[in-house]
Amino acid sequence: MKFAVLVFPGSNCDKDMYNAVRDSIQQPADYIWHTATDLSAYDCILVPGGFSFGDYLRCGAIARFSPVMKAxxxxxxxGTYVLGVCNGFQILTEAGLLPGALLRNNTLKFRCHQTALIVENNNTPFTTAYSQNEEITIPIAHGEGNYYVDDATLEEMQANNQIIFRYKKGANPNGSTDDIAGVSNKRGNVIGMMPHPERAVHELLGSSDGRRMFYSILNTWREKHGEATVVR
Known part of the structure; x- marks a missing residue:
């Protein structure tokens, strides 16, 4: 399985993504600069966190117009799998690939710490290694992670099971609507989330719960191609 890690000017979690793929699930990965125009060689595309283009205008607003976004x-x-984390999530919403928008944290402060999440939908290519309603620990690091959708869109997302992760009740760090921490598109092949699974792939990092997201992606792809799954 081949992974692409997109890199924009100002990305700073691209190495974390790359290492999570290479070290955790031992799959090939390539850094792809934002001027690239062809992603057809890749089975999963990772859009990492950081401060693309300095977060000018608003987070992800300029990166959304990079040549690689058309690809x-x-x-x-x-049907390629796409995972956007933190600034990557912001870019995906700006591009219209995911519903909603990311606003300033309701505390108006940057939040950086471990966070308890609830797995709301384990029936996606990214979450099969988790149990439904499982509590996991994944770190956050953001100043604009306050996920917002209007009531009509929220109702539609709930009906379509597009809410993938929620912050544990009482532990919402940013004011996100309905405690939402991660969502998918209707088709289910694109997920965006503010917490960083690539920073939770080993107990030395404080949690290894993020590792199972990468195993989920790999095993879903292997099953699709008639290959044996790997130990999670």
Whole structure:
């Protein structure tokens, strides 16, 4: 399975993503600069966190117009798996690949710490290694992680099981609507989340719960291609 890690000017979690793939699930990964125009060689595309283009205008607003985004849209239409984390989540919402928008944290402060999440949907290519309603620990590091959707969109997302992760009740760190921490598109091949699973792939990092997300992606792809799954 081949992974692409997109890199924009100002990305700073690209190495974390790369290492999570290479070290945790031993799969090949390539850094892809934002001027690339072809992603057809990749089975999963990772859009990392950071401060793309310095977060000018608003988070993800300029990165959304990078040449690689046209190729990303085409990949999504082909059914390629796409995971956007933190600034990557913001870019995906700006590009219209995911519903909603990310606002300033309601505390108006940058939050950086471990966070308890609840797995709301384990029936996606990214979450099969988790149990439904399982509590996991994944770190956050963001100043604009306050996820917002209007009531009509929220109702539609709930009906379509597009809410993938919620912050544990009483532990919402940013004011997100309905405690939402991660969502998918209707098709289920694109997920965006504010917490960083790539920073939770070993107990030395404080949690290894994020490792299972990468195993989920790999095993879903292997099953699709008739290959044996790997130990999680």
């Amino acid at each position: 990303l849209v085409e990949a999504v239409e082909r």
